[in-house]
Amino acid sequence: MLVNDATRHATVVVPTYNEIDNIQRLVPALLALACEGWSIGVCVVDDDSPDGTGRWVAALAAREPRVAVVRRVGVRGLGTAYIAGMRAALAAGSDAVLTMDADFSHHPRYVPDLLAGLAEADLVIGSRYVPGGAVLYPLHRRLLSRTANAVANRVLGLAARDATAGFRAYGREVLASVPLESIFSNGYSFLLEMLFLVQARGWRVAETPITFADREHGTSKISSREIGRALYTCARLGARRVSGGRRRAAVGSAETVVG
Ligand SMILES: Nc1nc2c(ncn2[C@@H]2O[C@H](COP(=O)(O)OP(=O)(O)O)[C@@H](O)[C@H]2O)c(=O)[nH]1
Numbered sequence: 469m470l471v472n473d474a475t476r477h478a479t480v481v482v483p484t485y486n487e488i489d490n491i492q493r494l495v496p497a498l499l500a501l502a503c504e505g506w507s508i509g510v511c512v513v514d515d516d517s518p519d520g521t522g523r524w525v526a527a528l529a530a531r532e533p534r535v536a537v538v539r540r541v542g543v544r545g546l547g548t549a550y551i552a553g554m555r556a557a558l559a560a561g562s563d564a565v566l567t568m569d570a571d572f573s574h575h576p577r578y579v580p581d582l583l584a585g586l587a588e589a590d591l592v593i594g595s596r597y598v599p600g601g602a603v604l605y606p607l608h609r610r611l612l613s614r615t616a617n618a619v620a621n622r623v624l625g626l627a628a629r630d631a632t633a634g635f636r637a638y639g640r641e642v643l644a645s646v647p648l649e650s651i652f653s654n655g656y657s658f659l660l661e662m663l664f665l666v667q668a669r670g671w672r673v674a675e676t677p678i679t680f681a682d683r684e685h686g687t688s689k690i691s692s693r694e695i696g697r698a699l700y701t702c703a704r705l706g707a708r709r710v711s712g713g714r715r716r717a718a719v720g721s722a723e724t725v726v727g
């Protein structure tokens with residue numbers, strides 16, 4: 469990863485598992501973006517994709533300094549992939565870290581909006597559910613997403629309307645403040661837990677509208693097990709929220725409960 473001192477640097481972390489047809493178009497599209505005041509790099513975190521995604525990115529990274537790849541063997545998991553990419557981006561000195569799917573559900577054209585949002589917020593979410601946002605998605609996935617958000621907002625008190633969105637921009641300080649190694653959730657509930665921890669620390673969270681399209685190539689890796697895990701995450705963090713509230717009331721303090 470190349471970090472230019474003159475402008476602020478943003479790294480886009482893209483977790484991949486069997487995304488060869490998407491990644492070959494996504495990385496060039498990200499590198500071609502013009503974002504005022506920012507230079508852009510990409511860090512792909514690949515879990516030994518059988519279709520050669522990691523190999524292709526590694527070959528590109530060997531000749532393109534704005535591209536990095538983390539190749540993991542013998543592990544799978546979206547949450548730990550995000551963490552590996554975030555750590556690599558922070559270690560490279562990035563001022564902002566974005567996360568997005570490889571599959572063009574999260575279109576690169578919104579990256580400048582997410583980065584611009586960091587002027588006023590510490591975490592910016594590319595949101596389907598704020599005015600101007602939209603979802604081009606099959607009905608069952610829309611229902612699943614809406615339900616997950618409704619539960620997350622109620623149980624966890626998350627303020628964002630799209631709390632499960634993986635299209636995000638984090639300021640460096642926000643990520644540095646969260647004990648990434650202590651995040652319990654893997655898979656999709658990682659996103660809920662991350663937002664919960666960011667909000668608990670009092671960071672400013674904003675949403676910018678995006679139109680979310682169905683993936684262009686390949687297949688979704690979401691499984692019914694993930695849905696069960698997300699519900700478990702809500703219950704676990706919800707219980708922590710309630711007991712934290714009781715603790716606060718007992719000591720009569722208004723301080724933010726951390727973690
Ligand atoms: N490294 C890694 N990436 C993953 C894993 N599971 C999913 N991904 C990637 O994470 C992103 C989101 O997954 P996706 O299948 O698009 O989920 P959906 O958008 O909810 O259907 C995609 O870029 C996937 O390739 C995993 O176990 N490891």
Ligand SMILES: [Mg+2]
Nearest residue numbers: 569571573683
């Ligand atoms: Mg996707």
